[in-house]
């Protein structure tokens with residue numbers, strides 16, 4: 001049943017305007033159509049892929065993945081090509097036991113071009129593909145009904161004979177998504193533009209840009225029953241995406257449970273924590289030490305970091321190959337993974353007003369905690385023997401001052417208190433197991449035994 005006008009999703013509205021399609025390229029007429037490789041990526045990879053049926057351990061031998069770009073900068077593609085665990089290459093070669101081989105159809109990385117590239121898309125629309133397929137969207141969806149009013153379009157991919165009387169027309173990204181999403185095993189939005197709208201949907205945009213979720217609507221379910229899966233980030237961490245794809249594929253293959261997603265369709269195990277909780281600068285925040293300009297080592301909150309209220313794992317996972325990442329590399333969090341980005345985070349690089357409360361509290365607490373930690377840290381940087389000798393035998397520290405009497409008394413009390421419940425240690429002696437003759441003023445023993453047990457005069461008397 002077609003929903004009432006006010007309830008129709010943007011995808012339904014677009015398809016109502018465009019109508020059904022039933023004409024496709026005649027492949028025999030097309031020939032090679034200028035394809036430099038004379039081959040498709042699937043054909044090129046087949047001989048080296050791990051597709052031996054005798055080694056297959058699940059119902060799916062392969063799965064097609066159609067990658068579309070809406071209002072996008074291709075940054076998501078760049079991120080994903082750098083993914084390591086798992087890598088795109090390993091997915092394309094079917095190298096993971098239990099996972100189907102991924103047959104990727106990507107407008108940037110595939111070797112085939114023109115109508116040959118579009119052919120599997122046509123087969124998917126017709127329901128004639130030789131395997132299930134998933135769709136991936138990078139970049140936001142535009143409201144093509146706005147562009148249609150003037151006969152144009154915002155973002156498209158390929159031409160199909162879907163115009164009046166079979167005339168060729170550019171097929172917009174929106175149209176591909178609207179036609180392919182219902183039959184897809186999974187629909188995955190990658191990057192903040194596709195997941196929430198992102199920069200193209202910021203205040204003042206003329207395109208009506210929106211997310212894949214907004215476009216397909218709340219009731220959308222894939223052919224395997226999944227709502228839209230969202231892997232945000234601008235650009236996202238490539239591993240976040242490939243790991244999510246692998247987890248979904250294990251589920252589709254029947255080898256794993258449905259991975260845990262949060263109520264916005266994000267992989268919960270990747271986006272369940274704030275970036276602040278794993279930030280390499282977190283201890284500076286706690287101690288009330290804040291950077292005044294970029295390049296300082298302290299917490300960046302006062303120069304615009306939103307990390308405490310942003311769901312993101314880049315500080316623990318790194319940007320590429322577990323290296324880099326915003327605060328690790330000196331950058332403040334501007335909330336790029338969040339649905340409210342960018343409008344709710346601007347102007348960038350200004351202190352988030354709400355952080356005043358916690359930074360003031362941290363400053364007050366840090367004013368007490370920091371000196372106490374420095375005091376204990378100085379004590380822990382001394383071996384017990386040096387305390388007994390009252391000297392640090394380091395050639396690097398000739399000018400190093402020894403602890404004051406007051407400081408020593410404090411440490412002694414602290415050590416006594418700390419060891420009071422440690423029954424396995426001798427808490428009575430200050431020597432803590434060090435050899436007395438080295439740690440007290442007593443003269444060394446006058447006799448010593450050689451290794452063979454023979455006594456010798458040590459020369460002491």
Ligand code: SF4
Nearest residue numbers: 279282299300305307
């Ligand atoms: S730099 Fe940002 S994320 Fe890191 S501790 Fe400071 S506020 Fe938190």
Ligand code: SF4
Nearest residue numbers: 312326333334336337
């Ligand atoms: S730390 Fe902030 S700016 Fe950096 S990737 Fe995460 S959400 Fe984006």
